[in-house]
Amino acid sequence: xxxxxxxxxxxxxxxxxxxxxxxxxxxxxxxxxxxxxxxxxxxxxxxxxxxx
Numbered sequence: 001x002x003x004x005x006x007x008x009x010x011x012x013x014x015x016x017x018x019x020x021x022x023x024x025x026x027x028x029x030x031x032x033x034x035x036x037x038x039x040x041x042x043x044x045x046x047x048x049x050x051x052x
Contacts, residue, residue, distance in 0.1 A: 010016060
């Protein structure tokens with residue numbers, strides 16, 4: 001609980017907010033590519049044949 005409280009205090013400070021706002025577009029691009037790659041992998045995966 002203490003760690004999460006510390007995160008909240010640190011990331012709500014003005015310098016961290018300004019840093020995030022500068023880097024936000026890059027973060028969003030990286031996450032969009034990661035989710036897109038995961039979706040592509042799921043769409044192109046072969047389903048296993050039933051064992052029987």
